[in-house]
Amino acid sequence: MMKTSLHIKGVHDALLIKVDDGAWTDVRPALVESIEAQEDFFQGARVALEVGERALGAAELGSLRDALARMDITLAAVISTHPATQDAAADLGIARSLAHRPRKDPLEMEGVDTEVGGDDAIFIQRTLRSGNNVRFAGHVIVLGDVNPGAEIVAGGNIIIWGRLRGVVHAGAAGNEQACICALELAPTQLRIASHVAVSPKRPRKPKPEMAHIRNGELMAEEWRTPRF
């Protein structure tokens, strides 16, 4: 079997492979063998094949696409100057050049698309000032500070990416698993479910902390990624 060295070029987000000259019956298995030899490199990749003037039918393109798919490679485009090949590609829904991308725009999303699961949260991108009030049944996330005199009441967790200096109540409906996290945890008063605590005088060097209930007691500790 003739071993082909692959001519690969990165184009857009695909790998463009220029197929060697020669009969398709020879070139095709060599191509697949070469790709198999570097399966790790190609895994998950999108591949565009430049086949030149060859006339390839739907059957040939289809079988090649399947062979690649078995290696977790997507045949994104077949580039050819032969009209028959172009038609065959079109019939199979394969692009005829890399400019056309039939792939869905990842930013077009309807609703939440995840197999991981999650809960409702409200995201607030500003500093909460004295007198500001946020009440939400789910989780509350603030990108900013929470000044003294500001108040957050959440049924879920409260995450402050900033300085927490106001009053916060997480797990307000009774959820003792709720937690409160902040880059600087210095609240006027902190509540989780029915537990209430004040912040002890903190040393000047602030670090990210999480407050939660452990062994029936409300405590704050330095942030370490927990195992939920």
Add this chain to the structure above:
Amino acid sequence: MSAKVITVTSGKGGVGKTTATANLAVALAQMNEKVVAIDADIGLRNLDVVMGLENRIVYDLVDVVEGRCKLRQAMIRDKRFPELFLIPAAQTRDKTAVSPKDMVKLCDDLRAEYDWVLIDSPAGIERGFRNAIAPADMILVMTNPEVSAVRDADRIIGLIEADEKGPGLLVINRVKPAMVKRGDMLSQEDIVDVLAIDLIGIVPEDENVLIASNQGRAAVLDERSKAGRAFVNIALRLKGEDIPFDELDDRDGFFDRILKFGRAGGDS
């Protein structure tokens, strides 16, 4: 010519709104600007006292709003500056006598002929405050380097932001540099850190303010007064000049004198 309407407010009482309004009005008048100061603290008026004009009150803000006099009749001309006027508050009524709409209309009537309208807001967050900010183009938030004053200032800023009149410009009043150095008093950085708005003035604690106010004079007229100089700087910044924030530096220090001497004697 269209006047800039500036409201001086704070939330907390006693931080220096009236002092600032009076001093900024005089500072601007000294720079040949046409200024009208309005006391919006109905029922607890004191801008007239601090400006030394209490004996000259015939008509007040409520008389104008209720149509008992023309606007010009209520405007008292300052003794020293022909282009500085005061519209005093009423002392025998309360803040419900005037509405935000009334204030907007009154300021609109003044805009064409004057350069600045300064409104002295009452303390608090109720009707008086709402009246005072309604016509404002710009709001000066006064505070002291003291925790409850800063808390109230934060509340006020939140309210003016919610009204889309924000964010306001900050004046930190009654600063004692020695206490700040010792760590006994909030520093400018501590305060701006929480309030997160731009600073337009820092005014040091100064006995001369009280002395002047008792005489119905503004501290800006006293060259020895550091607070007076600070208010002049604020007036200059309001006019768009870029004045460095060195009000707390020891101006008459040894180093300063040496430099002055050097410049006078030598040639570069």
